[in-house]
Amino acid sequence: CLKAIMPFGNTHNNFKLNYKVEEEFPDLSKHNNHMAKALTKEIYGKLRDKQTPSGYTLDDVIQTGVDNPGHPFIMTVGCVAGDEESYEVFKDLLDPIISDRHGGYKSTDKHKTDLNFENLKGGDDLDPNYVLSSRVRTGRSIKGYTLPPHNSRGERRAIEKLAVEALTSLDGEFKGKYYPLKSMTDAEQEQLISDHFLFDKPVSPLLTCAGMARDWPDARGIWHNDSKSFLVWVNEEDHLRVISMQKGGNMREVFRRFCVGLQKIEEIFKKHNHGFMWNEHLGYILTCPSNLGTGLRGGVHVKLPKLSTHAKFEEILTRLRLQKRGTGGVDTASVGGVFDISNADRLGSSEVEQVQLVVDGVKLMVEMEKKLEKGEAIDSMIPAQK
């Protein structure tokens, strides 16, 4: 049946079919991103007359990758989804990108979802002298709505309304409040900034070229619980970004709250006939293909001044399936030997498995740091590839 289409995006899709593939194909000669690597003229020719039911086109998918050639060292994804169906309609392009980005994940592979926090072993005893804070985040998309690159104001507002209804019905440790970006008071804004909760209008061209900042700050907001340990961003880069965090090294507790909170929220959305976008091949469906699967980044801020200058630091991280960032998040530098260490994988392993890698890996690295402090060697501790 004919569905409504979103009125923003690369319209002209039918008009441009008057031109040949060669005339429309983007110049990717200076590009270094997953999209540029995967997009051939053949694939472009095959997919360019297709649309998802909401009217999202191939040119919409790739615009951010055309506009942002990338970096010689950092390989960005270079494409986004506009709705759940994008991953189907444009699979000839997205499957190879997903495979390249997610360690060879095949189009026939199945993704395991495990949000049972009791399956996590340990995680409550990371040394707080080294592990300053612990955090787990993921994203969720609400089934039946188009995604941030594509949705109209009406759609985005409907998402906000449903999200706020669901979140404000939570109680107990999850009782909290929603702060819409466009109507928060100065005092509320100040408080959210000092809590490090407030998110800004995206400035990164990776996001703006994909249309995710349109109509800012309409229908965007932040919800958090009274104890400030569970936080949800509404309509930033995904419908929902869900964050559980606290000071210190009790990752187990952070993960428990994460799983319980997510499941409570999901129940409420299901009652409204709008569960989360999920399928057994790609797991949770999010805007950026890099966040498919669990969409989970579980990490700590940890003091590793000696280990971080060790020659084998990068190799240790790779073998542990972990990545490092500065304490400002992605694309920042570390300050005072404190690093943000988190899981590198998203798709092909479960939430429990990924958080387990963080817990075990960080524990090992703290022990290595202690050894180095005593002037001892750590070569025997270097693990095999996980």
Place this chain on the structure above:
Amino acid sequence: MASSFSRILSSKRNVGILSLVGGSVAAGFLLHREQVTAGEPLRRRYPASAEYPDLRKHNNCMASNLTPAIYAKLCDKTTPNGYTLDQAIQTGVDNPGHPFIKTVGMVAGDEESYEVFADLLDPVIKERHNGYDPNTMKHPTDLDSSKLHSGNFDERYVLSSRVRTGRSIRGLSLPPACTRAERREVERVVVDALAGLKGDLAGRYYSLTQMTEKEQQQLIDDHFLFDKPVSPLLTCAGMARDWPDARGIWHNNEKTFLIWVNEEDHTRVISMEKGGNMKRVFERFCKGLKEVERLIQERGWEFMWNERLGYVLTCPSNLGTGLRAGVHVKLPLLAKDSRFSKILDNLRLQKRGTGGVDTAAVGGVFDISNLDRLGQSEVQLVQTVVDGVNYLIECEKRLEKGQDIKSGPA
């Protein structure tokens, strides 16, 4: 599914025939609004009231004129190429504006936008262009530079003279909406035509994607090179997509006639030189424009123009002549006089810093140019600048001698 209107436009041969018959005027007749059919209507999921933007903190022409009723009427319409109202207004929704500076807040994605979304664009045009009503008024086009008089300024005050405008190629979508193939076609059509220029207009094209480091440095030193737009007014309208594909700069060997390809408009045409000979700058401007027009018509193309809106460009503020004629002029004493702004207002002139729009004046040197674009011809507007600048220089000379000045010419 192309409307009959698009079919006519996409057949270049037919456009060529129309040009033989009567040039822009005949084709302009074709664009009379009753004859423009819109594209397929959008199927929308939400009613207009759920989609209407929140404009309470906004101060731009679009926000002042977009009522919920107009939004409801237009929100499911598309141009034949599929451009929508939401796309046209996106830049104004994303950029609330400034309490003191009123931006336009919307763009056109194609020529038909001005017809299909007339219910919004007409009041925006009226507000921006001092009451000009496209429904009832006609815009005069006059590129006969021989009519300009007194166009030689005192070079002790005027350091440089410049006239710029824009031109759009009929049948191809504008920068907010064009596809890569359309943009490349604009480049091809324009560069092909420019290669036919001769004499003092003969020159060369520098494509942004292919210029050498040396060429780039030279263009920077000449102050010719334009950058990828960073202003959110432009980026939110989609004008920087696919940068730098199909963008470039053409200039004549003497560096007095310059054309930007596929920046904010299909073409921006600039005539300039050091000193105060505005007459010669305007002569070259008119001659160059007419030559380029002749050359594209030979190949079956023409400029977007109609008798209600004049030359059709991306931003409604540039309709009509799209012309900004200006000088860099030293007015250090007048700059300190409290009547300066009022004098400029009376003369229908505006001041900018020497870096262009949104920059500050340095050393008492101002960029002075015409305020108006639509409703008066090119000759009239350049004459306004000539008369006005001559008056300003008069004022400066009087102030130098300690004499008093009046707020406007007698």
